[in-house]
Amino acid sequence: MKIAGMLKQEHSDEMETSTCYMCSANCEVHVKTRVAEGSNKKTVTEVALPDCVRGSAMIEHRESDVRLLEPEMRGVDGEWKNATWEDAISTIADRLNEIKEKYGPESVAFMVGYTKEPRPYLQRLSYLFGSPHYITESSCCFGATRVASAITFGDDYGYFYGTSRPYQPETKCRLIWSNDTANSLLPLDKHYFFKETDVPMIVVDPRLTTLAKKADVHLRLRPGTDGALALGIAHVILSEGLEDREFLDNWCHGVAEYKNYVREYTPEKTAEITGIDRELIIKAARLYGGNKPAQLSLSPQATVHHSNACQNHRAIILLAALTGNLDVKGGNKKPGGAQEKDITLHDELLPKLSTPMGNERFPIFIDKYHEGQSMILSDYIESGKIKAIFSIGANVMMYPDYGRLRKQMEKLEFFSVCDFYDTPTREFADVSLPAATHLERESLIIGGDKVRYRPNVIEPRGNTKADADIMFALADKLGLKSNFWGGDIKASFEERLEFSGYKLDDLPKKGEAAPYNNGPFVEKKYEQEGFQTPSGKVEFKSNLLEDHGYDGLPTYKEPYWSPVSTPDIAADYPFILTTGGRSKNYQHSQGRKLEMLRAIEPYPVMQINPEDALKLKVKDDDWLRAWSPRGEIEIRAKVSDIVMPGVVHAPHGWEEAAVNYLIPDQALCDITGFPGFKSSLCNVEKKIS
Numbered sequence: 001m002k003i004a005g006m007l008k009q010e011h012s013d014e015m016e017t018s019t020c021y022m023c024s025a026n027c028e029v030h031v032k033t034r035v036a037e038g039s040n041k042k043t044v045t046e047v048a049l050p051d052c053v054r055g056s057a058m059i060e061h062r063e064s065d066v067r068l069l070e071p072e073m074r075g076v077d078g079e080w081k082n083a084t085w086e087d088a089i090s091t092i093a094d095r096l097n098e099i100k101e102k103y104g105p106e107s108v109a110f111m112v113g114y115t116k117e118p119r120p121y122l123q124r125l126s127y128l129f130g131s132p133h134y135i136t137e138s139s140c141c142f143g144a145t146r147v148a149s150a151i152t153f154g155d156d157y158g159y160f161y162g163t164s165r166p167y168q169p170e171t172k173c174r175l176i177w178s179n180d181t182a183n184s185l186l187p188l189d190k191h192y193f194f195k196e197t198d199v200p201m202i203v204v205d206p207r208l209t210t211l212a213k214k215a216d217v218h219l220r221l222r223p224g225t226d227g228a229l230a231l232g233i234a235h236v237i238l239s240e241g242l243e244d245r246e247f248l249d250n251w252c253h254g255v256a257e258y259k260n261y262v263r264e265y266t267p268e269k270t271a272e273i274t275g276i277d278r279e280l281i282i283k284a285a286r287l288y289g290g291n292k293p294a295q296l297s298l299s300p301q302a303t304v305h306h307s308n309a310c311q312n313h314r315a316i317i318l319l320a321a322l323t324g325n326l327d328v329k330g331g332n333k334k335p336g337g338a339q340e341k342d343i344t345l346h347d348e349l350l351p352k353l354s355t356p357m358g359n360e361r362f363p364i365f366i367d368k369y370h371e372g373q374s375m376i377l378s379d380y381i382e383s384g385k386i387k388a389i390f391s392i393g394a395n396v397m398m399y400p401d402y403g404r405l406r407k408q409m410e411k412l413e414f415f416s417v418c419d420f421y422d423t424p425t426r427e428f429a430d431v432s433l434p435a436a437t438h439l440e441r442e443s444l445i446i447g448g449d450k451v452r453y454r455p456n457v458i459e460p461r462g463n464t465k466a467d468a469d470i471m472f473a474l475a476d477k478l479g480l481k482s483n484f485w486g487g488d489i490k491a492s493f494e495e496r497l498e499f500s501g502y503k504l505d506d507l508p509k510k511g512e513a514a515p516y517n518n519g520p521f522v523e524k525k526y527e528q529e530g531f532q533t534p535s536g537k538v539e540f541k542s543n544l545l546e547d548h549g550y551d552g553l554p555t556y557k558e559p560y561w562s563p564v565s566t567p568d569i570a571a572d573y574p575f576i577l578t579t580g581g582r583s584k585n586y587q588h589s590q591g592r593k594l595e596m597l598r599a600i601e602p603y604p605v606m607q608i609n610p611e612d613a614l615k616l617k618v619k620d621d622d623w624l625r626a627w628s629p630r631g632e633i634e635i636r637a638k639v640s641d642i643v644m645p646g647v648v649h650a651p652h653g654w655e656e657a658a659v660n661y662l663i664p665d666q667a668l669c670d671i672t673g674f675p676g677f678k679s680s681l682c683n684v685e686k687k688i689s
């Protein structure tokens with residue numbers, strides 16, 4: 001197997017354009033397949049793809065010996081037994097219908113993780129079944145940044161973080177907030193952030209990442225104090241007259257109250273809260289406020305993995321409005337791009353159902369994100385509200401207080417999973433369905449300035465099936481075929497394409513993208529359209545939040561557990577625990593079964609500062625015990641100054657050291673329900689074997 005930049009076609013080779021879904025970036029790739037002489041067996045022989053480690057494992061992903069290839073059901077002895085698709089899908093339909101009959105349709109949840117491709121179908125299936133509980137991993141991933149942006153700038157700014165990414169020659173300064181580009185963005189360490197060093201670059205990150213080392217100013221904050229830092233930067237910008245007065249006067253709501261609030265976030269106070277030198281805060285504010293246009297670059301989720309998720313993020317993104325960098329070239333342009341027709345039936349059916357999971361605590365999240373907030377799944381199972389879950393590509397390790405959820409999962413009356421491999425989630429399942437990989441499933445991919453039909457380049461291996469085909473089959477068994485395009489997935493593609501003017505037949509058959517014209521970029525569209533907020537302006541003080549009883553201003557609160565908010569807990573758990581820094585080898589919990597990736601990153605490590613390591617007599621690869629009031633893990637040590645003294649970092653998604661055992665599930669943002677993955681407390685010691 002060769003992973004190549006260019007593919008050379010030989011006699012019997014077939015060449016196709018496709019996309020990679022080893023993560024959700026969906027990059028274009030070129031695939032060579034060959035039928036072996038004397039057989040009719042087609043194999044994928046080569047793939048040309050971006051310079052990406054995890055993508056390069058896609059052939060192994062298809063061919064892996066440990067891949068699940070058959071539907072399975074638990075026998076009476078509790079062991080897995082192979083089943084036919086007919087039996088497996090019929091069993092799921094029968095069990096879901098029995099539970100619906102007994103407890104009502106709202107006792108069933110429909111849950112999806114990765115891939116994201118079939119999500120609209122599962123949402124539609126959930127509502128047609130009668131359950132409002134369509135839930136996804138976005139409950140702790142992108143959801144809160146979108147909601148915070150929509151509250152602040154309006155619904156059409158939900159993808160504000162996406163405005164971080166495009167290179168713009170006009171940009172005169174970059175403020176990059178919690179984005180470890182070398183390990184996350186495309187094309188990873190070839191990203192333009194690393195090449196274009198001619199403009200000042202400010203990096204906000206508690207860790208000394210590769211990007212932070214290249215920054216003109218590295219604001220190395222105590223984890224979870226992002227909101228205070230943003231307010232402190234705003235204080236300097238306002239004190240020194242670097243704000244965009246005209247934009248604030250004409251297009252912003254609540255500025256006077258905001259100014260009054262940030263007055264208290266002096267450089268001294270901000271330095272005290274965040275741990276950053278006051279001079280650096282001033283320098284960063286002058287750079288960002290004094291070099292226009294400036295681009296604010298964010299992560300889809302790092303700034304919202306705190307118990308004050310929404311207001312943290314609002315405080316940060318308001319800096320773009322404060323300085324007039326909104327919807328201008330070189331700044332943060334209004335998000336745009338192709339958007340498919342909504343086929344979820346959300347608007348038509350959800351109002352007739354009971355309310356989605358979490359609505360009683362997080363109504364704004366539910367309303368703005370159009371799905372349940374699943375971070376309280378444990379509560380829902382414990383209280384008997386949820387009795388069954390149909391899941392696709394979900395992993396229970398993603399939940400805070402994972403140990404508690406594991407106990408609750410055992411109480412479910414029925415649970416089905418669909419995945420490529422055995423996972424900790426499968427332990428709790430009654431039925432297991434084997435999923436087809438992206439090379440084996442067709443899809444419609446819509447976004448930016450492209451529309452693409454991606455055919456499967458090879459037939460599904462073994463007895464696997466595409467997620468969407470599974471949902472169509474289940475819809476049929478549940479008596480919902482007529483609401484599922486009569487079972488014709490291509491008909492569903494036609495409907496999703498309606499926005500574009502394309503018919504499916506118009507799109508290239510071999511996986512190439514067709515262009516979609518978003519029209520020319522027009523600066524400051526708000527001058528014609530206003531902002532889609534209650535006031536029609538950028539809301540420094542949010543009317544929506546106030547109407548729901550929250551602070552309208554982007555107020556700062558300490559993390560749920562921190563040396564400041566809970567000194568009593570910190571006395572016993574003296575390390576600040578930050579988790580989930582990205583790895584270019586894996587996305588979330590995926591890829592751990594692939595030998596190619598395991599060879600590069602074989603096990604998880606907890607990063608610990610040399611000073612702390614010295615005190616604990618710990619060296620690289622020693623086993624550590626890390627524990628919090630919620631649970632404990634064992635994990636090897638990596639002694640590194642990437643973390644500050646007093647801070648430890650552990651990656652997420654590792655079955656052998658599931659760090660979410662340590663994270664409390666009560667530390668949820670009161671607006672979005674997001675957990676404090678990146679600012680918690682724990683204790684650490686060298687494990688004595």
Ligand code: SF4
Pocket residue numbers: 020021022023024025026027049050052053054055056186
């Ligand atoms: S970033 Fe890598 S893994 Fe993700 S889609 Fe692109 S090539 Fe595949």
